[in-house]
Each structure stands twice: as C-alpha cells, then as structure tokens.
Amino acid sequence: MDSLYIKQSNSDQLKDRPIIPLRYKKSTLISPKFFEFMEGKNCIVTGGNSGIGFETALALANFGANVTILSRNQEKAEASVKSIKAKSQNNNVDYILVDLSSQISLKDASNYILKEYDKIDILVNNAGAWFSKLELTDDGVERQLAVNHLAYFLLTHELLGALHNSDDARIICVGSDSHFHGKIHFEDLSLGKKYNGLKAYAQSKLANALFVYELNRQLKSRGIHNISINCVQPGLVKTDIGLKHSISLHGIIWRLRRMGGVSPAKGAETSIYLASADEAKSQSGKYWDKCKPKPSSKRSYNTEDAIKLWNISKDLCGIDDYFSPLIKENHL
Numbered sequence: 001m002d003s004l005y006i007k008q009s010n011s012d013q014l015k016d017r018p019i020i021p022l023r024y025k026k027s028t029l030i031s032p033k034f035f036e037f038m039e040g041k042n043c044i045v046t047g048g049n050s051g052i053g054f055e056t057a058l059a060l061a062n063f064g065a066n067v068t069i070l071s072r073n074q075e076k077a078e079a080s081v082k083s084i085k086a087k088s089q090n091n092n093v094d095y096i097l098v099d100l101s102s103q104i105s106l107k108d109a110s111n112y113i114l115k116e117y118d119k120i121d122i123l124v125n126n127a128g129a130w131f132s133k134l135e136l137t138d139d140g141v142e143r144q145l146a147v148n149h150l151a152y153f154l155l156t157h158e159l160l161g162a163l164h165n166s167d168d169a170r171i172i173c174v175g176s177d178s179h180f181h182g183k184i185h186f187e188d189l190s191l192g193k194k195y196n197g198l199k200a201y202a203q204s205k206l207a208n209a210l211f212v213y214e215l216n217r218q219l220k221s222r223g224i225h226n227i228s229i230n231c232v233q234p235g236l237v238k239t240d241i242g243l244k245h246s247i248s249l250h251g252i253i254w255r256l257r258r259m260g261g262v263s264p265a266k267g268a269e270t271s272i273y274l275a276s277a278d279e280a281k282s283q284s285g286k287y288w289d290k291c292k293p294k295p296s297s298k299r300s301y302n303t304e305d306a307i308k309l310w311n312i313s314k315d316l317c318g319i320d321d322y323f324s325p326l327i328k329e330n331h332l
C-alpha cells in the first residue's frame with residue numbers, strides 16, 4: 001500500500017461514530033484505458049464493493065470515468081478498488097467508508113465527496129440489504145427502509161448541488177420487481193407490530209420507485225432539466241444479498257433461488273446503460289428492466305403516497321428543504 005494516502009477528519013464530531021469515513025486514493029500513476037468516453041465524469045457507486053455495484057463501478061472505470069465506491073468494509077473496499085484498477089487500467093478509482101444505515105456516517109461521507117468533487121455526473125444508489133429479522137438503526141429506523149430507501153433519499157439530497165453542476169447528471173436507483181408485492185405501511189413503517197422481512201424488503205423497493213418518480217416531478221417543476229433520475233430492476237442476480245443478514249432457513253432458500261439468477265455483470269447492465277449511453281441522456285422518471293423502460297406497479301404511481309413518503313423521509317432524515325443544496329449553490 002505504498003502509494004496510498006489517507007485523509008481523515010480530526011473533528012471531535014467524528015468520535016463515537018459507527019464507522020468513520022476514511023478516504024483512500026492512489027497517487028496519479030496513469031495507465032492506458034480501454035475506453036475514454038467517460039473521462040472527466042465523476043461517478044459515485046454505493047455498494048460498489050460487491051455484486052451488481054462492483055460490476056457497475058468496473059464498467060464505469062473501463063469507460064475512463066473517475067469512480068468512487070461507497071463501502072462499509074475497509075478490507076472489501078480495498079480489494080475491490082485494487083481489482084477494478086487492475087482490470088480497467090484506470091487508476092482514478094477510490095473508496096469512502098460509510099455505514100449507509102447511519103445518517104451521520106452518510107453525511108460525513110457526503111462531505112468528503114463534496115470536498116473532492118464540486119461536480120458529480122453519475123450517482124448510482126445501488127447498495128441494498130435484506131434482513132430476516134426486525135432490526136432498528138441508531139436513527140431508530142427499520143434497517144431495510146434505512147439502507148434501501150432512506151440512504152438513497154439522503155445521499156441524493158446531500159449531493160444535489162454537485163449533481164446540478166454537471167450538464168448531464170444521472171441518478172440511478174437500483175430497485176427491484178419485488179416492489180410489485182410491496183405496500184408502504186404508513187401506519188407502521190418499521191413493521192414492528194408483526195415483522196416480515198419480505199414485506200419490509202418489498203416496501204423499501206416500492207419506496208425506491210415512489211422516490212424516483214417524485215424527485216423527477218419536483219426537479220421538472222423547478223425547471224431543472226440537467227439532472228435525470230431513473231429506477232432500475234436488475235432481475236434475479238447471483239449475489240450474496242440474501243445471505244448476509246439471514247436466518248439459516250432464509251439463507252438456504254436464497255441459495256436455491258439465486259441458482260436461477262443471472263451473473264452480477266448481467267444484472268448490472270441496465271445501471272451501466274443508464275449511466276453511460278448517449279441515448280439515455282434525455283430519459284428520466286422511468287422504471288427500467290433489461291435496458292428498456294417498463295411499467296412499475298400501480299401503487300408506485302400513486303402521487304399522494306409519493307408525497308406522503310417524501311415528507312416522512314424528510315422528517316426521518318431531519319431535512320427541512322430537500323432542495324437547499326441548490327439554494328446554497330445559487331442554482332435556484
């Protein structure tokens with residue numbers, strides 16, 4: 001690790017946090033790249049250390065972009081960055097450690113990103129998790145809702161000013177067709193009364209679609225046309241998502257189920273398409289599967305629910321004005 005340097009905040013505020021974000025970046029040894037059409041594009045991929053996120057980050061690095069992966073595990077993050085650099089011959093790949101279930105950790109990570117980049121071109125909200133049992137975060141939120149929805153909502157808010165500085169900013173939220181079985185349990189968002197992991201997962205994935213459609217509407221109503229946002233369904237993909245926080249029965253079921261799935265590289269294709277294809281530039285507010293838009297569930301088009309969830313999400317994240325980063329940057 002001779003050419004790594006570490007930036008670490010000395011702020012007292014960082015004490016006692018679950019994970020203190022550290023930023024590692026290789027020095028500027030430039031190697032030839034396979035493609036260079038995304039050179040100069042700054043890309044953030046959450047959960048880029050494994051599965052679909054890793055393949056997405058690798059593709060963007062192959063295209064010559066600057067790629068930062070957000071990961072909660074230093075060892076995995078280091079190994080992934082090393083592997084992406086070796087495979088892509090692109091040294092502009094780094095990582096930030098963040099626990100996406102912790103709002104304070106996420107805000108710290110956002111500050112690091114914003115110190116490094118005043119412009120962000122691609123934000124792939126990809127990290128996701130499955131939990132068999134009810135668990136609450138330090139912020140008091142059910143974990144699947146926190147990681148799969150609120151982290152997308154909050155990170156996008158934090159980075160909105162830098163996204164607006166790009167002339168073609170693209171936000172991609174990785175959802176799931178599981179949302180077709182989902183419902184937002186407004187009366188008991190944590191499902192604490194009778195927890196069911198599948199219901200909580202489906203709820204969080206429905207929240208992805210509702211968020212994407214609502215943010216798209218709100219951006220358009222403010223006359224903001226240089227930021228697009230889309231929701232992606234990757235299909236059934238052979239990853240470890242169903243093993244990490246599972247009781248053993250659910251782990252066995254996931255092992256059997258994923259046998260019918262596609263590879264993570266295949267599962268990443270739609271995210272990569274939306275992040276990089278010229279023709280995807282004008283696309284926003286849609287639900288995508290196999291690089292094509294398709295209808296999402298009836299509930300996902302319920303604008304009343306979308307606004308209700310939006311307001312609850314703002315409250316849960318302590319956000320007063322979602323568009324305040326744009327006001328700060330004099331965009332509004």
Ligand SMILES: NC(=O)c1ccc[n+]([C@@H]2O[C@H](COP(=O)([O-])OP(=O)(O)OC[C@H]3O[C@@H](n4cnc5c(N)ncnc54)[C@H](OP(=O)(O)O)[C@@H]3O)[C@@H](O)[C@H]2O)c1
Pocket residue numbers: 046047048049050051052053070071072073076098099100101102126127128129147148174175176177233234235236237238239240241244261
């Ligand atoms: N696999 C499928 O069949 C499938 C189907 C539909 C949708 N999806 C969606 O696809 C996305 C990617 O999932 P995947 O299948 O590629 O699973 P995966 O390999 O487990 O990747 C999920 C990523 O999210 C990260 N993550 C989870 N909780 C986190 C936290 N609190 N803080 C920071 N990072 C966290 C994981 O980190 P660790 O490596 O440290 O766990 C991992 O990098 C998810 O949004 C998932 O819901 C997957």
